[in-house]
Structures are given as structure tokens and as C-alpha cells.
Amino acid sequence: MNLSNHLQLITDPSDFKNTKLPILSELDLLKRCYICKEFFKAPVITSCNHTFCSQCIREYLISNNLCPLCKTEVFESSLKRDVLLEEIVLCYKEIRPYLLKLIKNEEQNEANGTHENNGKRKQEEKEVQVVKKPKVEDPNLVECPVCNQLLPMETLQNTNHIDECGLKRTVASRLRTRNTSKPSSISSFFKSSPNESPPSSPNNNPNTVPTKLGHDEYYFNSKTNVPIKRLAKLDYSSLTTPKLKEKLSALTLPINGNRNQLELRYNEYFVLFNSNLDSNRPVSEKVLLQKLQKWESSHSAFKIVRNSISKSITDKNFSVKEWMDEYSDEFKELVKSAKQSMKKSKEVKPEENGDNDEMK
Amino acid sequence: MAALPKRIIKETERLVSDPVPGITAIPSEENLRYFEVTIDGPNSSPYANGVFHLELYLPDDYPMCAPKVRFLTKIYHPNIDKLGRICLDVLKDNWSPALQIRTILLSIQALLGAPNPDDPLANDVAEDWKKDEKKAIEVAKEWTEKYASKKEYSEN
Structure with a gap:
């Protein structure tokens, strides 16, 4: 996969720079982890009240004990899930493309109204189309069978994107059917009325904007006080290699490689496993093992020594x-x-x- | 090529599209974690008019650990040794994943503008610096002219 394909999938607060509401870039930035600069994934809050992706901060705390933002001492055990923020971010992530499209389109419509800029804008539009077209026809991009989004082949094959999509679908449809039969008072209060949903303009928006994502209901109905069993951090100094291998095989992890690789492998799985527990929608252990495998294949410590x-x-x-x-x-x-x-x-x-x- | 974190792609994109004045960082085509860097010597320093070449490498654990940076151009500076290694807090203990390639390169540029002989890496240079600062600055200027002019590097 080349860099330009990568870039297409990357969003940035600066995407709002040339819209009607550049101030939204601030809101966009606040929903991002300070470590990975992406939208929060399974956000957790530290004892110093800073928020990071669970995976990012747990990985950082393996070799450090200070908050990356304020440098006060942070313990892994004191990290707390932020269930609401995760739903807010998920919701925002889904709304974001429509929002961007909407405030960009408005600009264009305005330009069409004014005579002076008309020709220039039209030309720009054409240029945009010319640039956009090859993107769609890019042979590396494949349509996701579930959400119809264009994604690089690798993403579809190597991540659990399709699974997640399928899950979202079923959850959303289940919620929708339940909603019609038994409307709960709290959620219907927060539910946006059809009038408030972004107006779908027939000329420029072929995909219909969803009127319901279900994140509100998910939050209100989520059971968050279920006790969870986390993986323990290992003290490698008092652990022999055979014992370490025992621990790994108990978790169905591979036990090949040298001591350093074994330790790295456990650490990474420890982070993946524990951060998965902080997600509102945890994935199966099978998916975690796939992620671990992918991580190893890209880590230089696992290349030929x-x-x-x-x-x-x-x-x-x-x-x-x-x-x-x-x-x-x-x-x-x-x-x-x-x-x-x-x-x-x-x-x-x-x-x-x-x-x-x-x-x- | 191994999977590249989005953060690295984003930083690279910004370094190229919106470069810091006086600093260039170009990723290698074979390895997107390896950058060829140039830093212009700050105007008010003995390194003025010099163009210093550096190499920067993002380890697998980046941004959990700091990028590795090294001067390739010879430089007479109390905090940079003859192998080009740099003594800078943000590259060592004070690294935080909140920092990025951009901020690190700016810190290095600032280090050129403010040598700190009290926390030396090149002990001989630091001693010269403390004994006779004027002379040391002269030597630094000479070295800049000798090794850090644009012409010189391309010949090597």
C-alpha cells in the first residue's frame, strides 16, 4: 500500500480549515489521543485527569511511570474507563464525514450564487472531480461488502473491519426494531427528531444520511459495572524462561523465539488484552491474537537477528x-x-x- | 514494508507540506522511518550560514520512545560529540509522546543557538568553551565554514 492510499484514510483537525466552521478543528482535536493523534479508542482517564487511548497509555506505562502530558506519577491500576467519551467519539466519527461534506458544500452553493466567482469556482470543482476520480478507480481500493465504504484491500483483509461493520449493523438494526416496539423515555428524549437531521440535498449527496446511530441508547443501556479480569504485569527478573513459556502457552500464545522476544510478546498481548477490556465493544481473543501476530511481523525485534x-x-x-x-x-x-x-x-x-x- | 502508524504518516505529511523554516526533513524512500534532515545554523550563533546534515530514525516503539537523531556534519559544540551524538534532555529522560519530530528538530536548532558547556557530552570541547569562550566560538565558526557549507557536503 502506498503513502497516498494511507493519507486518504487519515483524518486531521486541519480538515476543517477550509470550511465554513474552521473552529470545529478545535473540537476535532479534543477528541483525539495526545499520543497517537487519532480519535480516542477505548479512552481511559488517569489519576491526573488526562485522557488517552487505553492501548497508548498502557504501552507507554510499561517503560515509564509519568503522565505524558503533565509528568505526574501515573499507575496503570488507577486508569479508569470513560464509557461516555467512547460513545461520543464513535458517534462523532460517524457524523464527521457528513458534517464536513455539508459545510463544504454550503460554500460551493454560495459561490454559485455570486456571479464573479462563478467561473472560477466551477473550474475548481472540475479540478476536484478530476482529482477524485482516479481515487475511486484505484485498483487497491475495494468496497466493504457491509458498509459500502471504499477501503484498501489490506485493511479489509488484515483487520476486523468487516466484523466490526457487521456488528454495528446488527446492533443498530436490533436497536431500531426495539425502538419502534418499546420506546424508552430517556432515549427518546435524546433522540434527534427527523427535522433536526442534516437536510439531504438530492443534487450532491447520493448516500443517504442516517438518522439514527444508536450510540445514545447504547450508552444508557450499557452495563459497565461488570467485574473484569485483567492480565497481570509480569516481573521478568524473577521469572525463568520455561515459566514464562508456560504463561504464554496458557494464553494460547506462541512460545518460539528468544527470551527478549518472549517478553516483548507478553507485554504486547498484556496491553492488547487489557485495553480491549476498556472498550465498550471488545473484540474476541482470536482477533487479539491476529493483532499480536501483525504487530510481531512489523517489529524489528522479531526479524532475523x-x-x-x-x-x-x-x-x-x-x-x-x-x-x-x-x-x-x-x-x-x-x-x-x-x-x-x-x-x-x-x-x-x-x-x-x-x-x-x-x-x- | 511493515505497517506504519498513522501518526508517523501524518507527521511526515506535515513536515513536507508545511516545513519549519530553516529545517528540512525528508523521509527515505526505502524506509519511511528514516529521515534525512538539515538544520540551518541560527543567525546569532557561531553556526550561522552553516547547513548541518543529520539523520533521524523512528524506532519501532515511537512515539513511546524518542526518535534517534545524530549529526552527520562535523560540528564543534560542547553538547555534540565527534560521533554526532546529541546530549539533549528531550531525546532522553524528558521525552514524552506528546512531543514530535518537529519539536525535537526545533529543540536541536535551539541547542545550536545556546551551547551548554555545564552539561557536556564532548568533554574536551566543553573545557575549551569554559576556559576561553571567545576562542571556542572562533573554532566553532571555522568548523562551520569548513564542514557545514553547502558545497562541502556535496563533495563528500
């Missing part, structure tokens, strides 16, 4: 002791498997290939 070895040995500040410490487990493993293969070769005729694979 040889490159990094040759690099650091030539480094001027190469420290033998650090090197020994870091790879002591690997050395032990190698010695162990070497001894084993020696035994084997004495007893039976050796199967060297199998041993070599183990050593890697």
Missing part, C-alpha cells in the same frame, strides 16, 4: 557484558541443544537438520 548482531559488534561502544547479558539465555539454549545433539550422535546416527532448526 543476524543483521543487528553484525551492526552492534562494529559499534564503537560495543559492551561485551551487555551483550552477554542480553543473549545469555540464547547461549544457554545453544549449549543445551549442542549437548543434546552430541548425545544423540553418540547413541544413534544423528539427524543434524532437525537439531539445527532447533538451534535457530
